[in-house]
Amino acid sequence: MDTYKIPVITIDGPSASGKGTVAQLVAKKLGFHYLDSGSLYRLVALKTMQTHTDIHNTEQLAEIARNLDVVFKNEDIYLDGSIVTDAIRAEQCGSLASQLAAHPQVREALTERQRAFCQPPGLVTDGRDMGSVIFPEAILKIFLTASAEVRAQRRYKQLIEKGIDANIADLLQDIQKRDERDSNRSIAPLRQDADAKLLDTTSLTISQAQDAVLSWYNEIHAINPRLNMK
Numbered sequence: 001m002d003t004y005k006i007p008v009i010t011i012d013g014p015s016a017s018g019k020g021t022v023a024q025l026v027a028k029k030l031g032f033h034y035l036d037s038g039s040l041y042r043l044v045a046l047k048t049m050q051t052h053t054d055i056h057n058t059e060q061l062a063e064i065a066r067n068l069d070v071v072f073k074n075e076d077i078y079l080d081g082s083i084v085t086d087a088i089r090a091e092q093c094g095s096l097a098s099q100l101a102a103h104p105q106v107r108e109a110l111t112e113r114q115r116a117f118c119q120p121p122g123l124v125t126d127g128r129d130m131g132s133v134i135f136p137e138a139i140l141k142i143f144l145t146a147s148a149e150v151r152a153q154r155r156y157k158q159l160i161e162k163g164i165d166a167n168i169a170d171l172l173q174d175i176q177k178r179d180e181r182d183s184n185r186s187i188a189p190l191r192q193d194a195d196a197k198l199l200d201t202t203s204l205t206i207s208q209a210q211d212a213v214l215s216w217y218n219e220i221h222a223i224n225p226r227l228n229m230k
């Protein structure tokens with residue numbers, strides 16, 4: 001199958017920017033598959049913690065990434081048969097994921113697993129390097145961001161709504177630290193690619209951000225209607 005006939009929309013951007021929410025809504029609207037690539041890095045982090053693996057042992061980390069026994073079913077994620085949907089959202093998991101993601105061997109081990117999500121009628125995916133490395137031929141690439149302060153507030157609201165205690169100053173510090181690590185690593189750093197459209201959501205609602213993505217997609221689709229194989 002020529003995977004590049006399948007339309008792929010990539011939404012890359014920093015942590016807590018809301019890219020996952022927007023990507024999921026767009027996927028639902030278009031009837032496309034959805035891949036949250038960050039969840040794979042978070043799963044590697046969780047398994048690393050569970051198995052007390054040395055976080056500097058890149059061979060063993062890559063082995064974990066290659067052999068992840070993961071199932072995405074409806075809204076839930078299963079690791080080795082257990083639901084870990086909420087467990088991987090913990091800040092500790094995100095922070096370790098960001099450290100492990102700096103290892104080229106770990107990224108390499110997850111590459112094919114990510115590409116396998118490219119199935120008809122299309123895919124919407126979010127992460128850091130979806131447009132630049134994993135799906136370079138994507139028909140629409142977006143760099144979705146917001147100021148660090150707004151992202152900290154959004155993350156705070158999300159955690160409080162889930163009944164999890166949080167502190168805005170700590171969240172802001174964590175976001176800034178993660179941005180710096182994700183942006184400055186030598187392999188697949190977080191950055192806006194020349195062919196990606198910038199979507200700054202600092203003063204946009206989720207619905208306005210979703211509409212912006214859909215209107216870009218519709219423009220491309222109008223030029224090449226054969227893109228959608230539904």
Ligand code: DC
Binds near residue numbers: 094
């Ligand atoms: O999107 P997220 O916050 O769930 O991702 C967790 C970490 O995983 C993030 O800090 C960096 C890493 N990551 C990555 O390096 N490449 C991706 N495509 C997705 C996530």
